[in-house]
Amino acid sequence: MKTVLIIDDEDKLRSLLSRIIKAEGFEVLEASDCKSGLRQMENQDIDAVLCDVRLPDGNGVEMIGLLKAKNRLAEIVLLTANGNIGDGVQAIKNGAMDYIVKGDDNDKILPLLSRAVEKAHLEKKVRKLEAIVSTKFSFDSIIGESQVLKDVIGLAKKVSQTDTVVLLTGETGTGKEVFAQAIHHNGARAAKNFVALNCSAFGREMMESELFGDKQGAFTGAFRDKKGLLEEAHNGTLFLDEIGEMPLELQAKLLRVLETHEFIKVGDTRPTKSNFRLIAATNRDLKAESEQKKFRADLYFRLNVFQILLPPLRERVKDIALLVNFFLNHFAEQTNKKNLGYSKDFLKRLESYEWIGNIRELKNAIERAVIVSDQELQPESLPFNIQQSIPSKSHHLSAFSMASIEKLHIQKVLNYCHGNKAETARLLEIGIATLYRKIEEYGIQKQAH
Numbered sequence: 001m002k003t004v005l006i007i008d009d010e011d012k013l014r015s016l017l018s019r020i021i022k023a024e025g026f027e028v029l030e031a032s033d034c035k036s037g038l039r040q041m042e043n044q045d046i047d048a049v050l051c052d053v054r055l056p057d058g059n060g061v062e063m064i065g066l067l068k069a070k071n072r073l074a075e076i077v078l079l080t081a082n083g084n085i086g087d088g089v090q091a092i093k094n095g096a097m098d099y100i101v102k103g104d105d106n107d108k109i110l111p112l113l114s115r116a117v118e119k120a121h122l123e124k125k126v127r128k129l130e131a132i133v134s135t136k137f138s139f140d141s142i143i144g145e146s147q148v149l150k151d152v153i154g155l156a157k158k159v160s161q162t163d164t165v166v167l168l169t170g171e172t173g174t175g176k177e178v179f180a181q182a183i184h185h186n187g188a189r190a191a192k193n194f195v196a197l198n199c200s201a202f203g204r205e206m207m208e209s210e211l212f213g214d215k216q217g218a219f220t221g222a223f224r225d226k227k228g229l230l231e232e233a234h235n236g237t238l239f240l241d242e243i244g245e246m247p248l249e250l251q252a253k254l255l256r257v258l259e260t261h262e263f264i265k266v267g268d269t270r271p272t273k274s275n276f277r278l279i280a281a282t283n284r285d286l287k288a289e290s291e292q293k294k295f296r297a298d299l300y301f302r303l304n305v306f307q308i309l310l311p312p313l314r315e316r317v318k319d320i321a322l323l324v325n326f327f328l329n330h331f332a333e334q335t336n337k338k339n340l341g342y343s344k345d346f347l348k349r350l351e352s353y354e355w356i357g358n359i360r361e362l363k364n365a366i367e368r369a370v371i372v373s374d375q376e377l378q379p380e381s382l383p384f385n386i387q388q389s390i391p392s393k394s395h396h397l398s399a400f401s402m403a404s405i406e407k408l409h410i411q412k413v414l415n416y417c418h419g420n421k422a423e424t425a426r427l428l429e430i431g432i433a434t435l436y437r438k439i440e441e442y443g444i445q446k447q448a449h
């Protein structure tokens, strides 16, 4: 619907304009003074206003602010009298889209109104999409009620109000990208770009060109200047996923950019500036990697200003049911399956599994289960490895077994490291995933220090 409001106290002119505009397919509303114009603006969904300057109870130029206050997405076109260009200029300053000189510009009215309505519609669409995006990426969209998750969300909300560099750590699939988006969309940079680069997806040269951009002629095939992601992220956020995979040489360049917020495009001589906020993520232990010289220690310290460790799913078992409900509804809707539920055994199976791939693995498992089920989801609808895995807490050890010694030793080292699993795995010289599996398998409890 294209709705136009005409505010003019000259009855004849108003009804003539109304007929002409209606004939072009617009819905037309009429008002003869400021008061009734403002009332209609408040109660109707109006796209464009054609407003006279001299009105019995006010002035059209001054009305613009009031009309916009009622509906800021509507476009306003002022009808000025001949010789009063000043009114038109002031109207534009006050927020009108344009002005028309009565009598002289009659042929301009319809094209101008069409443009005004189109602009208002586009603006509405953009607002709607922005609202969808900000809900999709808000902290409220992060599912989970466990205390560990709440603590992490609390930290992330605090840092979202600053420009501090954030390092998100945690196993694969724990939601590092989800958190990066939420931090960006909850902060002052939300209206600007969120630009993501997965450092494991490119070789050194490609990554350099993606990050820094190219100057025309920098290499064969660089036909035009290309903006890099650093430039795209100006006033917004740059998210570097899997930063542990970034080649050492580029790490040095990144460090320099973080210090100066300036960089030189490939093939350029002059520096380019960018005011970006950096959020980096990794599932590696960057501290250990920097000690082994696999990651630059200076960059690690620069990134490690505000580290947020995302808990693995096995440490937030309470959230599994919530996530299952969420993913079940999502995939049931996608596959058009109504009234799908799940059995107690199904949930039990999920709650005792170790989830090395975390939420991503759970999401994929539910997708599969929804596809193969027509009624209640059962353990048999899960991927084979999840059906077959040994429930972790049912392991009872004899005091003389090797396993009981292993359990004791892990518990000791874990206590020594104050519960820090990455450090424990490093001292035990086993992978972090193995450590988690053993903690679950042996039912090792966290101890108070």
Ligand SMILES: Nc1ncnc2c1ncn2[C@@H]1O[C@H](COP(=O)(O)OP(=O)(O)OP(=O)(O)O)[C@@H](O)[C@H]1O
Residues within 6 Å of the ligand: 141, 142, 143, 144, 170, 171, 172, 173, 174, 175, 176, 177, 178, 179, 241, 281, 282, 283, 359, 360, 363
């Ligand atoms: N709390 C959550 N609620 C709902 N979905 C989530 C949540 N956390 C993560 N997800 C979903 O899980 C999947 C994995 O999340 P994401 O890509 O953010 O993890 P990641 O830690 O960045 O993984 P990787 O280290 O492999 O890049 C995505 O599909 C994401 O939408």
